[in-house]
């Protein structure tokens with residue numbers, strides 16, 4: 001999937017911008033605060049229906065405007081499609097794909113798979129397991145059509161189960177929900193595990209390029225002791241669940257463990273190495289998607305040069321080029337990217353006070 005035309009209106013400091021991106025690497029450069037990240041954020045918003053910078057979507061609507069509008073023409077092989085999104089300050093959102101209204105925002109993600117790498121992407125390694133679960137689930141969602149419904153059901157039943165625990169319900173009434181819960185929990189877990197196994201195959205090669213001296217191990221933890229059947233665990237754990245008022249173990253506690261030797265990766269690696277590790281995870285994910293369902297992701301890399309020396313900038317740009325995907329990178333100085341490329345960027349855009357101009 002690649003964007004052949006992008007229209008952005010009333011998004012952050014951008015009143016209106018039209019871009020015709022190239023198929024390969026698109027370099028977006030400009031001074032601090034010019035609007036570079038906002039362009040990446042707009043593409044992400046189009047693919048996810050939300051921002052990667054703010055939980056409050058109304059914050060991205062340009063000051064005093066009522067709504068933001070995003071529109072793109074997309075190409076995948078010989079297929080062409082159109083995607084349009086309008087988000088109102090009131091909270092309403094309208095999405096159209098090829099002129100048809102779309103109700104579920106997950107349809108956007110299916111249509112436009114996006115990988116984003118920002119200077120804050122470290123949080124994947126530092127924060128709690130939620131962001132790492134989201135990382136696994138992004139891949140599981142795209143790679144197995146059964147995943148989304150199973151995951152929605154796990155969340156739905158878990159909510160009901162926790163309410164029953166808070167109400168002090170006896171195990172017999174909780175057990176009523178557990179049969180269904182266990183079935184979906186095991187399916188979600190199997191898909192996640194299979195996904196991480198496949199990802200690991202690709203990851204080894206990329207990490208080997210980025211961090212040849214470092215022995216990084218990536219493994220999946222399911223959220224409960226792997227030696228115990230989940231049904232049995234729920235039963236034996238009932239008194240504890242009742243005391244805490246929620247289900248202590250389960251797929252909602254799954255995690256991706258990243259270790260260097262005996263240490264967690266975040267304690268063993270430098271900031272630049274951590275950035276490369278996150279990039280390796282994202283690149284592997286995009287490559288796996290291509291292998292599994294023949295879909296190319298779009299890569300958004302904000303402030304690519306930060307934390308990286310010239311050698312690693314070159315390696316990262318080479319790995320991104322190897323994906324064959326459309327890539328958008330931002331930098332303050334274009335030379336920081338251009339000097340690390342073997343071939344010139346497909347397109348270059350200069351941004352100044354929210355205005356975007358293509359550099360011919």
Ligand SMILES: Nc1ncnc2c1ncn2[C@@H]1O[C@H](COP(=O)(O)OP(=O)(O)OP(=O)(O)O)[C@@H](O)[C@H]1O
Nearest residue numbers: 012013032033034035036037038059060061062063
């Ligand atoms: N809702 C909004 N309406 C208008 N302007 C906004 C809004 N939200 C943010 N801005 C402004 O948009 C500008 C562009 O921000 P952006 O983060 O895209 O810049 P950038 O070019 O990526 O900068 P840097 O290189 O410093 O990361 C900022 O000056 C910010 O103050």
